[in-house]
Amino acid sequence: MPEFQAPKGVPEYFPPRSSAFxxxxxxxxxPAQHAGYGYIELPVFEDTALFVRGxxxxxxxxxxxxxxxxxxxxxxxxxxxxxxxxxxxxIVENRLxxxxxxxxxxxxxxxFRAERPQHGRYRQLQQVGIEAVGGDDPALDxxxxxxxxxxxxxxxxRQYRLDLTSLGCAQCRPAYREVLxxxxxxxxxxxxxxxxxxxxPLRVLDDKRPEVHDQLGDAPLMVDHLCAECRDHYxxxxxxxxxxxxxxxxxxxxxxxxxxxxxxxxxxxHELLGAQSGIGGGGRYDGLMESVGGDALSGIGFGLxxxxxxxxxxxxxxxxxxxxxxxxxxxxxxxxxxHVSVGLLAELREAxxxxxxxxxGRGLKGxxxxxxxxxxxxxxxxxxxxxxxxxxxxxxxxxxxxxAMTREEVVGExxxxxxxxxx
RNA sequence: GUGGGUGUAGCUCAGCUGGUAGAGCGCUGCGUUGUGGUCGCAGAUGUCGCGGGUUCAAGUCCCGUCACUCACCCCA
Numbered sequence: 001m002p003e004f005q006a007p008k009g010v011p012e013y014f015p016p017r018s019s020a021f022x023x024x025x026x027x028x029x030x031p032a033q034h035a036g037y038g039y040i041e042l043p044v045f046e047d048t049a050l051f052v053r054g055x056x057x058x059x060x061x062x063x064x065x066x067x068x069x070x071x072x073x074x075x076x077x078x079x080x081x082x083x084x085x086x087x088x089x090x091i092v093e094n095r096l097x098x099x100x101x102x103x104x105x106x107x108x109x110x111x112f113r114a115e116r117p118q119h120g121r122y123r124q125l126q127q128v129g130i131e132a133v134g135g136d137d138p139a140l141d142x143x144x145x146x147x148x149x150x151x152x153x154x155x156x157x158r159q160y161r162l163d164l165t166s167l168g169c170a171q172c173r174p175a176y177r178e179v180l181x182x183x184x185x186x187x188x189x190x191x192x193x194x195x196x197x198x199x200x201p202l203r204v205l206d207d208k209r210p211e212v213h214d215q216l217g218d219a220p221l222m223v224d225h226l227c228a229e230c231r232d233h234y235x236x237x238x239x240x241x242x243x244x245x246x247x248x249x250x251x252x253x254x255x256x257x258x259x260x261x262x263x264x265x266x267x268x269x270h271e272l273l274g275a276q277s278g279i280g281g282g283g284r285y286d287g288l289m290e291s292v293g294g295d296a297l298s299g300i301g302f303g304l305x306x307x308x309x310x311x312x313x314x315x316x317x318x319x320x321x322x323x324x325x326x327x328x329x330x331x332x333x334x335x336x337x338x339h340v341s342v343g344l345l346a347e348l349r350e351a352x353x354x355x356x357x358x359x360x361g362r363g364l365k366g367x368x369x370x371x372x373x374x375x376x377x378x379x380x381x382x383x384x385x386x387x388x389x390x391x392x393x394x395x396x397x398x399x400x401x402x403x404a405m406t407r408e409e410v411v412g413e414x415x416x417x418x419x420x421x422x423x
Numbered sequence: 424g425u426g427g428g429u430g431u432a433g434c435u436c437a438g439c440u441g442g443u444a445g446a447g448c449g450c451u452g453c454g455u456u457g458u459g460g461u462c463g464c465a466g467a468u469g470u471c472g473c474g475g476g477u478u479c480a481a482g483u484c485c486c487g488u489c490a491c492u493c494a495c496c497c498c499a
């Protein structure tokens with residue numbers, strides 16, 4: 001047992017799996033980048049009050065899962081448990097909302113929640129997210145959802161599902177909340193569940209325990225109590241989603257754990273992931289910006305779980321990010337050859353060719369073995385004869401064939417053949 | 424946070440009713456003179472998660488602890 005271990009519940013990614021992680025992260029961000037979203041790099045910790053006010057004091061995320069600490073200036077700071085509050089804070093602080101609206105941003109990075117770790121539930125979790133702020137056009141809701149769906153599809157994922165609903169707004173939700181509260185009051189619920197119902201009755205709707213679930217058969221649903229505006233908005237969103245050919249499932253009991261969500265709300269789940277099946281989710285938020293001290297602009301965004309999406313890819317047997325890490329591997333057989341190799345290596349890499357060489361003064365056999373392990377399709381062998389003749393041997397590892405090339409022409413030749421193959 | 428399971432070489436795991444550790448894969452080397460992947464041979468690596476207890480004796484039983492894992496909860 002090593003003296004030091006990574007903190008509990010914190011995943012690490014190292015080769016070879018780390019390349020799959022990078023591929024997933026890039027794939028999740030790609031559609032948004034191509035839709036004109038700009039990148040925003042945010043602090044990993046913020047004023048604790050930002051999350052308390054923005055995400056909601058009553059949420060589990062804020063009330064019992066935040067890593068909160070006091071800094072040397074006696075300020076209360078918290079490791080960010082989610083991304084939206086920070087993005088909104090930055091928009092307000094830097095007045096990003098004073099130009100053309102909507103402001104469209106994307107971000108990626110670690111978030112922190114002190115939950116009990118599980119497969120796919122980590123204390124340091126990675127997310128890729130986007131926010132479109134300053135507009136309540138339902139087409140924007142559809143765009144955000146479409147970009148998430150596209151990201152998953154690009155990776156080759158198939159066994160996932162999109163749940164969609166509307167949570168209403170400040171006009172219609174309070175009335176519905178009352179109806180639901182009255183309904184829940186007459187059920188047989190245990191104390192913790194009653195407490196939860198008092199805090200946020202919506203939350204009880206997606207309780208998975210059979211003894212609770214079975215009593216919810218004819219519970220009143222938000223979608224049946226939407227005001228006219230919310231109803232229209234939701235209908236339009238669905239219309240635009242059809243235009244974009246996105247498949248979804250109506251999920252009238254879908255609830256989100258963050259208080260700021262209003263109207264359009266969605267979640268992507270993967271069927272092979274077990275209890276932690278949510279691979280992404282998001283929705284619209286009407287009051288968030290105002291509650292953080294900005295103008296009353298509406299926004300919509302998503303957060304996609306990088307860790308869980310990687311898990312989902314693995315569960316579906318997709319080998320994302322696979323493939324050799326270098327195109328060429330150089331094998332020197334003598335001291336003079338090592339000098340030639342170091343020079344050649346620099347030239348290869350400068351020419352954009354991914355290259356590595358045999359280090360450690362291994363024998364030819366051992367070096368060839370290392371070359372094989374590297375996965376490089378081509379190996380450049382340089383021995384005393386080659387040094388004298390100012391040429392090199394280039395071996396095609398798949399076919400086993402080998403040919404001599406002059407020192408001057410190797411780089412060009414290799415670049416040509418690599419480019420041919422990548423087409 | 425609540426309840427269950429697991430923890431043995433780098434990896435996957437075997438070790439029956441307690442008697443001081445094994446396999447496969449991987450790794451290193453060899454199969455003569457400058458060539459990998461297959462094959463054959465040889466070799467290295469474990470305070471059996473950690474701490475305590477019971478016992479003549481514990482990987483094997485008991486307690487604690489840490490980590491992972493499953494469900495709830497929560498959510499990405």
